[in-house]
Amino acid sequence: MxxxxxxxxxxxxxxxxxxxxxxxxxxxxxxxxxxxxxxxxxxxxxxxxxxxxxxxxxxxxxxxxxxxxxxxxxxxxxxxxxxxxxxxxxxxxxxxxxxxxxxxxTDGIGLLSDLIRLNFIKKKYSILIIGAGGAVKGVLFPLLSFGCSIFILNRTFSNAKKLVSQFNKYGDIHIFDKTLWNIKCFDLIINATSKFIKKKDDFIPLSLVSSKTCFYDMNYQINNTAFIDWCLKIGSVFFSNGIGMLAFQAAHSFLLWHNILPETDDIIDILKR
Ligand SMILES: NC(=O)c1ccc[n+]([C@@H]2O[C@H](COP(=O)([O-])OP(=O)(O)OC[C@H]3O[C@@H](n4cnc5c(N)ncnc54)[C@H](OP(=O)(O)O)[C@@H]3O)[C@@H](O)[C@H]2O)c1
Structure with missing residues (x-):
């Protein structure tokens, strides 16, 4: 080949x-x-x-x-x-x-670096992650080690359950279930699904969100993703797509190969354009 x-x-x-x-x-x-x-x-x-x-x-x-x-x-x-x-x-x-x-x-260090750049993460933050696929596996350890609490919400419950049992030895991680709908408010909500299906306007109940909640979509495209459209619709001002994560995970791959960590700020600007 x-x-x-x-x-x-x-x-x-x-x-x-x-x-x-x-x-x-x-x-x-x-x-x-x-x-x-x-x-x-x-x-x-x-x-x-x-x-x-x-x-x-x-x-x-x-x-x-x-x-x-x-x-x-x-x-x-x-x-x-x-x-x-x-x-x-x-x-x-x-x-x-x-x-x-x-x-x-390098997905985890990529996401964490971008969340820090955006000022979207602090120790003890409560994070809701939607999705339980390969990308989430890569980011859980760095987020838990940073000192955050994590709740996982996924289409297939058994996949979320598997992740929680794999990672609960590394920190505070739970399955998100509907009993929490009205008693929990998140500092950060991350979309890590490959398809964000907005079935109805209250896909994520507004009781889980405050005016300070940050939103991060691991997906990226030139136009807004469906998740970002939803963030705009609910009036959020703290949201980002995953282009920064992509640049940072690439920079850390480059570091592994060549022992140099390239700067990413200008690359993120180029990619956004
Ligand atoms: N920005 C970056 O650098 C970066 C890095 C890695 C990944 N990503 C992006 O992150 C996304 C997830 O990647 P991945 O590797 O974790 O993919 P994956 O392993 O295929 O996992 C896909 C996830 O999306 C859920 N899902 C798929 N279709 C759905 C639907 N119709 N409704 C609700 N949930 C659905 C799956 O739920 P089930 O468990 O129910 O199947 C699973 O949790 C991808 O779009 C990828 O491009 C971005």
Missing amino acids: FRNQSFNYAVFGNPIDHSKSPKIHNLFAKKTGIFHTYKSVNVPLDQFNTVLCNFFKQGGQGANVTAPFKQEAYLFCNKLTERAKIAESVNTLKKIDDKYILGDN
Whole structure:
């Protein structure tokens, strides 16, 4: 597949056409003066291992992995950073030598860095996370270690339950259930679903929200996401999409590969435009 491979870094996913990672990493390379050619690769759903093995055999040095392969990437790596072990999910791979591929997860540090930049997070904050997929697995440990309480609300209850039992040894984490509708108010609400379906206007009851509540959508697109539209509709002024998280998680992948943490402020501005 990668005969005469002309790139040594890449992002692998399916679908992948929408990915902004090549743009971000090529900007990082230019900025830091590090030689690093980065492309995106669409992987057939049943061929993740074959494609990744070929890439590393043909000169690949580092990879990002996006949906739906983060779990497979975790199993593919034969060395893991502590945070990847805890998340059981990998979004960054680095070739150490012919024997070892190191797996890391930079989604958590990416989200936390952006929440700090936006001034959306403080110790002891109460956070509602909507969703319980691979991305949430990556962000729970950093948020719990920061000292926040977390409640998980998910379409499939059993997936939320599984996450809570996996992470309750690291901090204060609970399933959000309807008995809390009228007695809880959150400092921060994060949308981590791949589809935010606004069934009715009170999808998130306003009793859970104050005028200071911040809203963060891990998703990003040029126009407002449905979640951001909903934030505007309820009159919130503290909201953001996930473009900053994307830039910061990429910066931390770059750090793992090249020992340099690139600045992200100007990249976030470029991506917003
Ligand atoms: N900004 C960034 O850097 C960044 C990084 C990582 C991910 N993301 C984004 O975050 C989102 C989640 O990623 P992921 O890797 O966690 O995906 P995932 O593993 O596929 O999980 C998807 C989540 O969305 C829920 N969901 C899917 N369709 C739904 C629907 N119709 N109604 C309600 N809930 C629904 C799923 O619930 P069930 O458990 O019920 O299936 C699950 O909790 C993606 O859109 C991804 O692009 C952004």
